[in-house]
Amino acid sequence: MTERKRCLPFVRIAIFGLCLLLIAARAGEEYELVRASVRFICINCLGLSG
Amino acid sequence: MMKLGNLRLATQFLAIIIVNLGFTQTLKTGALCPAFFCYGCPWAAFACPIGTLQNFTAVGMFPYYAIGTLGLFGLTLGRFWCGWICPFGTVQDLILRVRRRGDLLNLPPVPWTKYLALIAIMVTAWLTADAFFCKLCPSGSLFAAIPHRFVSSEFDFGTFFYVHLITLAVAIILFVLVGRFWCRYLCPLGAIFGLFNNVSILKVKLDMTKCTECKQCLSNCPVNFKEIKDIGRSSDCIQCGKCISECPTNAIYISTSLKN
Numbered sequence: 064m065t066e067r068k069r070c071l072p073f074v075r076i077a078i079f080g081l082c083l084l085l086i087a088a089r090a091g092e093e094y095e096l097v098r099a100s101v102r103f104i105c106i107n108c109l110g111l112s113g
Numbered sequence: 114m115m116k117l118g119n120l121r122l123a124t125q126f127l128a129i130i131i132v133n134l135g136f137t138q139t140l141k142t143g144a145l146c147p148a149f150f151c152y153g154c155p156w157a158a159f160a161c162p163i164g165t166l167q168n169f170t171a172v173g174m175f176p177y178y179a180i181g182t183l184g185l186f187g188l189t190l191g192r193f194w195c196g197w198i199c200p201f202g203t204v205q206d207l208i209l210r211v212r213r214r215g216d217l218l219n220l221p222p223v224p225w226t227k228y229l230a231l232i233a234i235m236v237t238a239w240l241t242a243d244a245f246f247c248k249l250c251p252s253g254s255l256f257a258a259i260p261h262r263f264v265s266s267e268f269d270f271g272t273f274f275y276v277h278l279i280t281l282a283v284a285i286i287l288f289v290l291v292g293r294f295w296c297r298y299l300c301p302l303g304a305i306f307g308l309f310n311n312v313s314i315l316k317v318k319l320d321m322t323k324c325t326e327c328k329q330c331l332s333n334c335p336v337n338f339k340e341i342k343d344i345g346r347s348s349d350c351i352q353c354g355k356c357i358s359e360c361p362t363n364a365i366y367i368s369t370s371l372k373n
Contacts, residue, residue: 072371074312078188085181093178097160098143100168101135101152104265108247109153109258110273111265 117354121196125203132200134158145179147186148199149295149302151250153257155264161252163234163301167244170235183305191313192306195296196353201252202296208288209335216337218290223298224307224348231301248273251295254281292335297349307348315369317345317352323364330356330365 106112115123132150135141135158146152146159153164162183169176186194195202234246247253254277261268287294296303310316319341331338333355338344344356344365357365 071312075188075314075371078184078312082181082184082188085177085184088181089177090181093176094143096143096168097145097165097178098141100165101141101143101157101160102138104155104261105153105244105247106261106268106271108244108273109253109261110248110271110275110277111258111261111268112271 117358121353122206124197125200125206128198129200129203132157132159145182145186147190147194149201149252149300150199151247151253151257153247153253153261155257155260157257162305163250164244164247167234167238167246170238171242171244173239184309187306187309188313190306190315191309191352192303192348192350193313193315193352194306195300195303196351199296199302200256201300202293202351204255205288205293205295206335208285209292212289216291220291220298220337222336222338222343222347222349226298227300227304227307227348230299231304234301246301249276249280251277251280251284254278254284292337293351296351297336303351304348310348310350310352311346314371315352315367317350317354317357318366318368319344320364320366323362325362325364327361329361330359333359 128148132146132148133154133156136156140158142158142160144159145162145165146157147162149163150159150161151157151164152159152161162179165179166176169179190197237245258274258277259281262270262274284295291297324341326341328341330341330344335353335355336349336351338347338350343350345352354367357367
């Protein structure tokens with residue numbers, strides 16, 4: 064087994080842990096911000112006016 | 114058993130339905146879409162990851178939630194999202210099906226252009242304090258600007274609507290000339306997921322002990338790979354699995370191993 068293959072499970076666990084930490088850090092407030100952006104239609108971005 | 118190609122097509126169409134489930138305000142979630150799909154679409158249920166990253170960059174906030182979520186998406190499926198889920202990729206696949214020939218323009222693989230696009234998009238968002246790329250985005254043209262023009266009668270044309278039409282027209286011409294042009298050279302989300310192609314849990318793998326290097330697998334590759342070593346590993350590989358169906362010795366397979 065190559066060195067790279069041996070390290071892969073640990074790399075995956077490290078990425079998984081880091082991602083969970085990032086999500087846990089601000090998930091509540093940022094989720095609501097993102098949700099607001101989905102609900103809001105940016106007519107300026109789409110080139111619409113009205 | 115369902116053929117892999119048909120299974121992929123079914124998944125792609127199911128994905129189009131799922132990302133468009135936000136037809137009421139309650140169904141519009143704050144979850145990120147693991148594909149390049151505009152959240153300006155009248156029925157969008159999820160947020161565009163690139164639009165979200167731009168919005169956070171524009172207001173000077175670090176996007177913890179978005180980066181964490183994209184990391185999890187990448188870690189689980191890598192660029193499988195591009196080959197099996199992305200509605201913009203589906204559009205390019207449909208154009209390829211109609212064209213029924215190899216690339217009309219033979220372009221070499223250049224994996225770094227999409228990273229340049231990603232950096233340029235974020236720098237522009239920071240400099241203009243606006244999601245500027247959204248004003249040009251061809252996915253936004255197809256899935257949001259044009260549908261809104263017909264669905265929302267209260268809206269009228271603005272300048273950027275015509276810009277959207279031009280970018281979409283240019284994009285479609287490029288898709289006709291070069292298979293999966295957007296995914297190979299420009300997709301900023303593909304750039305992010307491409308980083309995970311070597312570590313993702315689900316991935317297309319090549320068993321070199323079975324491979325005879327006949328290169329039959331490359332004959333139908335939508336991203337026009339010329340080297341066997343790129344299969345499943347290059348950041349350009351969209352993990353569509355077309356090479357699996359082509360391989361006469363069954364040397365290519367979808368790996369779901371957690372260990373390696």
